[in-house]
Amino acid sequence: MLEVEPGELGALIRPDRQEGAYFRATMEGGFTGGDEYQKHFLPRDYLATYYSVDGSHLPEIEMLKFYLECLHKTFGPGGLQGDTLIDIGSGPTIYQVLAACESFQDITLSDFTDRNREELEKWLKKEPGAYDWTPVVKFACELEGNSGRWQEKEEKLRAVVKRVLKCDVHLGNPLAPAVLPPADCLLTLLAMECACCSLDAYRAALCNLASLLKPGGHLVTMVTLRLSSYMVGKREFSCLALEKEEVEHAVLDAGFDIEQLLYSLRSYSVTSAANTGVCFIVACKKP
Helix, strand or coil: CCCCCCCHHHHHCECCCCCCCCCCCCCCCCCCCHHHHHHHCCHHHHHHHHCCCCCCCHHHHHHHHHHHHHHHHHHCCCCCCCCEEEECCCCCCCHHHCCHHHCCCEEEEEECCHHHHHHHHHHHCCCCCCCCCHHHHHHHHHHCCCHHHHHHHHHHHHHHEEEEEECCCCCCCCCCCCCCCCEEEEEEECCHHHHCCCHHHHHHHHHHHHCCEEEEEEEEEEEEECCCEEEECCEEEECCCCCHHHHHHHHHHCCEEEEEEEEEEEEEECCCEEEEEEEEEEEEECC
């Protein structure tokens, strides 16, 4: 078990305001759907909320470091490697593939919303106004023991990201209409619980993701636990409140053997107490 220091989980978690409450993005009640994400999920608000490293968001910085450390241990020396990796639900971010770009030669980024994919393309093509990931890339390089190679790291990532595709985890082929050869590794961080409105939908979506992997390929996923909503700027988006055991069983039932499961549970309070946490899993697809 990996213990996370108090405060690290608070960055991405907004506890339930009351038991059984429904949360809203632009509608009262119900679960935030794909149309709402297309209309109202603003990449720059999301990046400013969770990935600003100007010192004004210390809990967010600590949470991001925790993610990078987990990924470095997974994809660093002696870790997972191969030819192809698919990242599902990339959002507008690139931090999640900074470690993997050293171990995989062909990386696919993907997201449901047009704006998020456009934000990714801006950075990959070095377009004016692209988000500045330099401080995050420098930290990833520090974990690898060479903070001075951050520019080389950025160029390496740009070279190995071969495509940015639309994804929808509810489709039998989540990357449709694109068809890719089965991958060596599939990565999805903090995305599935935002896309799935029920445990059944989450379990079905994991099976869809498994179809993108080779037998013996690896799933690497990070899931928030008991999280019912999260904020992007001033807008609130729904999230499926999952328990660790539910995530674990869903991964196993999707045809995987779990090789590593790290988790931490903490209590948070706004107006009432609610336990929240994070679960990081590395699993191998059965032959």
